[in-house]
Amino acid sequence: MKTGKVVLVGAGPGDPGLITVKGLNAIKQADVILYDRLANPKLLEFAEPDCEFIYCGKLPERHTLRQEKINELLVEKALEGKTVIRLKGGDPGVFGRVGEEAAALAHYKIPFEIVPGISSGIAAPLYAGIPVTHREHAESFAVVTAHDKSENGKPLLDWEGLARGVDTIAFYMGVGNLPYICENLIHHGKSASTPVILIHWGTFGRQKTLQGTLANIAERAIAEKFSNPSIILVGDVISLREKISWFEQKPLYGRQILLARTGDSVSELAQELMNQGADVIEFPKWKRTVLSIDVTNVASYDHILFTSPESVTEFFTALFEQGSDIRTIRASLYGASSKSVRALNKQGLMANLAEEMPATGKRLIVGDDGIVTQDNADKLYTSKKELDQQFIPIFKRMLEEADVNTMIFPSSASVAQFVEGLRECGIDATELLANLQVVSMGKQTMAAVADAGLPLSGMPPKATKEALISYLAGRALGGE
Structure with missing residues (x-):
């Protein structure tokens, strides 16, 4: 078997935007990532879905893995022919023990590279x-x-x-x-x-x-x-x-936000919240498997609701592959969130938010297998979605390290999925959110939060990123 290689990467000081381009590209190519406590776990989301994560975190008097064991794992995984990333907080050459790890790799003649990072100092x-x-x-x-x-x-x-x-x-x-x-x-x-x-x-x-x-x-x-x-x-x-x-001085500095997640792609909302100074923990992290679907009868519907941006892509990909003409769709189109509406807009189609969809007419809901049942609506499953089990212990550690003060539900579909995801982690949603400011994006989302028996704090006047940031910036933490 051909020997793999190891890349010793500096993850930067914490803000995920401070990792180097070379470091991020290495993460995207990894088969295995050994990561430290001070490397922001959000960087792991850029890895391939089948990448193996190994936590090497160190606390005073309590090391998850000793340095000797870390060295052994780097050698072992590389000798299996894998591309191994050692993700270290800050710069690996500044108190990062990169010299010890590189020496171990050199001893076994394993190819390696060192990617500098921005030092926290x-x-x-x-x-x-x-x-x-x-x-x-x-x-x-x-x-x-x-x-x-x-x-x-x-x-x-x-x-x-x-x-x-x-x-x-x-x-x-x-x-x-x-x-x-x-x-x-x-x-x-x-x-x-x-x-x-x-x-x-x-x-x-x-x-x-x-x-x-x-x-x-x-x-x-x-x-x-x-x-x-x-x-x-x-x-x-x-x-x-x-x-x-x-x-x-940023408007959301001090906000430590838990953001309910329905998709598996990079969240524009999370990125904008971080740009405004907030910490953001997204949950749950999903793994998605695209299903084979039949779209030959979609022309018969009066209204079609897409539950996620991913479902838009999957639906129109199937439509094209099956040789169906988009012009045969006579239905009015809707998105469960503003992000889903934008995904439809990118297809050159006009769309409105789900709350504007009439209760009459023949309706179709397009999304993953977690679609919540609605009366008199057919369902089309474009993908199968399951909780990414590797991220459960990562999420728990992120909760322990942070002091979350704000909860955001971006869509009605996110509520049930968030509660179920927490249940799989052994966490009760009501207890977790008891002392947080819980913000809903839209009336339907607020109704779903209330139906789930969760605390309610309010909602921005519009279900947009801009309105949400203005709303959060104008509300004192812990207040209405």
Whole structure:
């Protein structure tokens, strides 16, 4: 069997948009992905449906996989002839142990590449409004590990060189050693009034910052219960933050959103919410199998409703392959969501939202095998959809790491599927949503939420991305 190859990829600091083009292309070609805790799990959705995921997450005093086992797995999977991606948070060469992994691969003569990533020590400060260098404030910059392999975990560093010779210092994962860091910098010549900022989950919508000085930041961190993953930034350049803070000014900054999902394609709504500063967790993640369908009698219907953009594509692909002329369809067309309506528009067809479909006339509902039954409506299943089991433990970890405060149902069809997906995870929907702001896109969606016995908070005036963002931006978290 031909030996495969390994690509050691830097996933960037958290915002999935910060991965490199080369890194993303590697993910798309992977047979196996071994990924770390700090690599955003949303990047896994770009992999092929049959890609194998192996979690290698590390927490203080609790490693899912030891480094030696990770090295063994990289070798083992490559020797099976597979393309293996090692997905590491930030840059793999900055405290990412890439040297150890590459050495193991080289020992077995396994081909490998290393794809750099954006390091959190640079990216997190920028998302907090702080460039690590500035010609008036900082001409030097250092990245420093805040824990090492010493017996007590305290870093053995050239403290005098750091204190006297470096303008800006970024300590990685050092909240537990913060008092030790501050004491040593002051003792070796750094002024006690030197600004310090802690940046927690930098570049995520859940990003939090805590500012102080070398004299008081450790006490403040304890009072605020600040924890890792955090970057500790030390230096006068922090003073620029008041003028150029940008990420925390976004309209949805602080929103940690759970978005009910009906399709398996990239969500435009999720992307726009993230563009506006929110964290977004999408659930459920689906696997779709296209079915063979007969569309010869569609001309007999007065109204046709498509439940998803995928069903539009599958329907019109079948129509073309069976030699049917689109002009034979006399029905009025409808989409269960604005995204489905846009998919019909791209076919050159006019369409309206489902809530505008009359209750009279012969009706056809087109979608996957999860279509909810409606009276006097025929159903056409274009695909079979099932929960992607690989993403269930990933979803649970994402929920644990986040502090979700907002729930969005984009369509009526998303409600039942979301509840059922949670049930398969062993999670009760009512309990999960009890203290969240639950937002429905449209009257039919709100009715479906009410019928499911879930909490209701409100809905935007229109079922569009723009209206939703305006609605969320104008509502205080936890309020109506």
